[in-house]
Amino acid sequence: VLASLDGRPGDRVNFSCVGVSHPIRWAWAPSFPACRGLSKGRRPILWASSSGTPTVSPVQPFAGRLRALDPSILRLELLLSAGDSGTFFCRGRREEESRTVLHVLGDGADCRAPGPAHGSMYPQLLIPLLGAGLVLGLGALGVVWWWLGHFLSILQLCPPHIDPLVKVETQRPAKEEEPKITGDLDQEPSLLYADLDHLALRRPLRLTPVVPADASTIYAVVV
DSSP, rough: OOEEEEOOOEEEEEEEETOOOOEEEEEEESGGGGGGGGSSEEEEEEOOOOTTTOETTTTTTTTTTEEEEEOOOSSEEEEETTTTTTTEEEEESSSSSEEEEEEETOTTTTTOOOOTTTTTHHHHHHOOOOOOOEEEEEHHHHHHHHHHHHHHHHHHHOOOOOOOOOOOOOOOOOOOOOOOOOTTTSSSSSGGGGSSOOOHSSSOOOOOOOOOOOOOOOOOOOO
């Protein structure tokens, strides 16, 4: 009897020993033994026991993931993992057997690790990236806003700056130059206008209306 099963890593699948009245053992032949570091051919994975407790091989690839659902080992349950693809054989006392072919999604001769289904990878990557970018952007904006407020508060506390190098120069009145005397330097000092008695010039001249008869006439000749 030949049956077929498909599953993904992480799924649980059940095997049934169909057409075998008294199964005594289960065996497994991997489809891609090189991916599991195994050789080709069958290898036993579980035996029936007279005590009623099936015996699971501790060295087989399904250790910790395979269990019998009844003492007669007619049904098994397996937690799938990558590389489990292969054929499961149920052998009875009369050498009859049933076969179940298992294919795990992602298994192949190239031994690549299974990935997400095509088309669903982009949303799974895009959503975390968008969330991380949003968090980083908000954090940077908060830091800039805090520094801006801190800078403005410092400007309000500081007095206005006055450049000590700038000095206001008071305008000083231009120095009056002494009048220069032009003329012939050979003239006698007594005849220069600068040597005249300024007080005499400033006094108003009083004319005497009556001139004495005996007053002598004085002529002044100015050269």
